[in-house]
Amino acid sequence: MSFNINFLKQIATKSTGDIDTEKNIDSVFIDSRNQVNNGLFIPIIGERFDGHEFLQGAIDNGAIATLWDESRPVPKGLNGDFPIFFVKDTLKALQQLASIYLQKVSPKVVGVTGSNGKTSTKDLLEAVLSKKFITHKTSGNYNNHIGLPLTILAMPINCEVAILEMGMNNFGEISFLSKLAKPDIAIITNIGESHIEQLGSRKGIAKAKLEIVDGLKTDGVLIIDGDEPLLHTARDLNTLKCGYNDGNEFKITNIEQAAEGTNFSINVNLHFSLPLLGKHNVKNATFALAVGKYLGLSEHTMQLGLDNCTLTGMRMEKKAGLNGSTIINDAYNSSPTSMRAAIETIKQLKGFSRRILVLGDMYELGKDERQLHESVAEVITAPITHLITIGEKGAWISEALMKKNKDKIEIKTYKTKDHAKGDLINLLTDGSVVLIKASRGMKLETLSTDICT
Structure with a gap:
């Protein structure tokens, strides 16, 4: 990105400092710890922090101007030449600036x-x-x-x-x-x-x-x-x-x-x-x-x-596992719909004698969360050979499958991923494919790291 520093006057109520109209803003940032070149620092006010307290750190890391909530005092000792553009609300100003820049581009x-x-x-x-x-x-x-x-x-x-x-x-x-x-x-x-x-x-x-x-x-x-x-x-x-x-x-x-x-x-x-x-x-x-x-x-x-497509990590990410196995890391996040779709994919793959599901808790499912977890068991059928569930909610998938396990799928349930790791490693052969999937909070990608080469 790039726009002239004078561009900021469109959203500011007033400005102070040396407004060098030859200068360009090359980046916009809200985290004062980020290292930037010719940056505009926009301090955001959150529930537990106020970005206005970190202006000097932002300057040290490359800020050449800032938007500033006009109700906040300017820090004492700040170089008077530093360009400050005052606004009524820095978050709204960020959004307004984005809208204007979008129109420009x-x-x-x-x-x-x-x-x-x-x-x-x-x-x-x-x-x-x-x-x-x-x-x-x-x-x-x-x-x-x-x-x-x-x-x-x-x-x-x-x-x-x-x-x-x-x-x-x-x-x-x-x-x-x-x-x-x-x-x-x-x-x-x-x-x-x-x-x-x-x-x-x-x-x-x-x-x-x-x-x-x-x-x-x-x-x-x-x-x-x-x-x-x-x-x-x-x-x-x-x-x-x-x-x-x-x-x-x-x-x-x-x-x-x-x-x-x-x-x-x-x-x-x-x-x-x-x-x-x-x-x-x-x-x-x-x-x-x-x-x-x-x-x-x-x-x-x-x-x-x-x-030439490359997906963002942990989305049906294929990796080489221990003992010649194949690991499908889909641990970024999960819902019942996406978990069922991933299981169907594992069922369709050819050339594997062991198809192992490692499934964990799914969050934010409301009052029907147990039924929604249990619904996943409906698609866990042959040629799936092993189901490993992790967590209290993940166990509901195992319990539902146990009630209708006509294909004699081997089922194991664990409270934590650390408890599951040893038994999972013992299942890995050159004919094994493993799907790892759960909600983001379970962080099952760490299990993937342990079983990949």
Whole structure:
């Protein structure tokens, strides 16, 4: 990113210091510990901290200007030449600055939300679209009311397509982000159970995700999981549906799953290969292909993008395990929907004599959390050979499977991952594939580290 320091006067009530109009701001940051070049420091006021207390540290680390809450005193001893731009609220000023900068750069904006698959879809979008356009995407989990403005402000000035992930915990949050980003293309990957504790039901989750259309440009397009009835809306929108069922404009067919990846077709006659596992990732890729086609990319160009895609870590991440085994680390997060999808992927892989599931607790599932954990057992069937569950909630999956274990799957339950490690290692052979999946708070990726070479 880059803009002239004078640009900040558009959002400031007043300014002090030496405003050198020849200087450019090259980065915007809120953590005074970050080392930057020509940075604008924006102190945010949180529940347990006030960024205004750390201005000198920010200056030491490269800040050349700051936005400043006009109700806060300026630190004593501060060099009087240091540029300070006063605002009524630094968080709102951050968001306002992002909006103005977005207008200045004027890229096509692709907004992405959904219960599962947001980050993978974002990564696949970048892989495909970057073959033709200068792209910029959300980094890490910078997908909320603070992270999204920072993502926008990190865009290069010549950005042509901005891929912005939008997360939420409650109603109204996606609406705010959408109105800030004003997407040309909005994607809803799916409706799962994440945040059902706050939103009450899957219907409530769908309502919250559909807020992404609140900022959609009047000539924009909404791309949805066409297999999800809750997303079939009567709103007068240009909508493209992706999925496996009839009636989808981008219908997925001819799935061929292998350990190296997946081959599939769109509308029978368009053929693609994806170096990723899982039907859910095929659908995520199809969202990217739908956007690519909408923006005029050829089938060949889009395939080149898929060939080079790399997903953010711990998402169906294939690793070499001990004793020649194969480890699938999908430990970044989980919901019942995504856990079932990952299990189905393991069942479809060929060439393994042992298929081992290591599953843990899932959080934020509300009053029906036990039933939602138990529902996972419905898809744990042959050729799965072993189930290892970790944690109090994970044990509910084991208990449900024990009641209907017709395939005689070996079941073990542990309170902690440390207790499970030894028995898991004993199962690893060159014919073993292991899926590791749970909610983020379980941190099961540390178990993956212990069993990988």
